[in-house]
Amino acid sequence: MSTTDRTPRPAAEKAAAASGDGPVLRLESVRKTYGRGTVVLRDVDLEVPPHTVTALIGASGSGKSTLLRCANLLEEIDDGAIFLDGAEITDPRTDADAVRRRIGVVFQAYNLFPHMTVLDNITLAPRRVHGVPRAEAEERARELLDRLGLGGRAGEYPDRLSGGQQQRVAIVRALAGRPRLLLLDEITAALDPELVGEVLGVVRDLKEEGMTMVIATHEMGFARDVADQVCFLDGGVVLERGTPGQVFGEPRHDRTRQFLQRIIQAGRL
Numbered sequence: 001m002s003t004t005d006r007t008p009r010p011a012a013e014k015a016a017a018a019s020g021d022g023p024v025l026r027l028e029s030v031r032k033t034y035g036r037g038t039v040v041l042r043d044v045d046l047e048v049p050p051h052t053v054t055a056l057i058g059a060s061g062s063g064k065s066t067l068l069r070c071a072n073l074l075e076e077i078d079d080g081a082i083f084l085d086g087a088e089i090t091d092p093r094t095d096a097d098a099v100r101r102r103i104g105v106v107f108q109a110y111n112l113f114p115h116m117t118v119l120d121n122i123t124l125a126p127r128r129v130h131g132v133p134r135a136e137a138e139e140r141a142r143e144l145l146d147r148l149g150l151g152g153r154a155g156e157y158p159d160r161l162s163g164g165q166q167q168r169v170a171i172v173r174a175l176a177g178r179p180r181l182l183l184l185d186e187i188t189a190a191l192d193p194e195l196v197g198e199v200l201g202v203v204r205d206l207k208e209e210g211m212t213m214v215i216a217t218h219e220m221g222f223a224r225d226v227a228d229q230v231c232f233l234d235g236g237v238v239l240e241r242g243t244p245g246q247v248f249g250e251p252r253h254d255r256t257r258q259f260l261q262r263i264i265q266a267g268r269l
């Protein structure tokens with residue numbers, strides 16, 4: 001968390017935040033270290049406008065997951081600031097639970113409770129944490145399950161579903177709280193290749209519906225197709241950012257070119 005004085009935000013930015021036109025998520029000079037001085041994010045700036053998709057790409061260990069975990073307040077930052085709809089969420093006075101209610105997160109491992117049905121997995125947090133009445137939570141869950149092609153699966157236990165279906169349930173669970181922002185961390189990495197498409201299809205649909213998303217992914221073809229903004233992370237620095245056409249088509253940095261070259265050689269772009 002920043003220990004330095006912050007300059008007041010300009011009136012225009014406040015007005016933009018109030019009207020919903022400002023960035024949904026903004027990182028300002030975010031610095032994150034682990035242990036004694038291993039710097040994982042250094043001076044990361046990022047703006048995620050409403051109804052856009054930002055793809056985080058970069059080699060393993062470049063800091064993609066850490067960035068997402070900081071944005072969701074799962075990790076405390078060492079310096080800088082993070083804003084959600086213009087309000088600083090890294091302020092020590094922030095109610096972290098309230099922030100997390102506005103941010104849906106899906107990780108590589110779906111983390112569904114095996115002893116609970118799909119419906120109970122989805123409605124657990126809305127009912128227990130957000131105090132939504134059971135009938136209302138279940139109605140919302142069934143509506144989302146229908147939308148994601150899982151109608152009729154509400155009563156199943158997770159181990160009766162394929163990996164792709166379980167991951168779609170995890171997405172439904174993240175959407176159940178009507179989040180303002182969705183953070184997706186390698187959500188297809190654990191899936192068999194033939195199941196990847198169905199999950200990416202859901203992300204495409206969510207984009208069509210206007211959901212604001214930040215996605216860490218090794219699926220470069222998908223990032224190129226779906227992202228409005230691509231950020232290439234290298235050693236905890238956003239080395240390059242731009243439209244998919246810019247970053248994939250005309251990378252400015254050697255590091256980006258080398259990374260893309262490796263991806264192309266591996267047949268993943």
Ligand SMILES: Nc1ncnc2c1ncn2[C@@H]1O[C@H](COP(=O)(O)OP(=O)(O)OP(=O)(O)O)[C@@H](O)[C@H]1O
Pocket residue numbers: 034035038040058059060061062063064065066067186216
């Ligand atoms: N809890 C932790 N404690 C110490 N170091 C950590 C911790 N979590 C991550 N790191 C380190 O931070 C760096 C960035 O990790 P991170 O998981 O953010 O990378 P990533 O870009 O998501 O990689 P991948 O593509 O493999 O998922 C790595 O060097 C990692 O070893």
Ligand SMILES: [Mg+2]
Pocket residue numbers: 064065066185186216
């Ligand atoms: Mg990661």
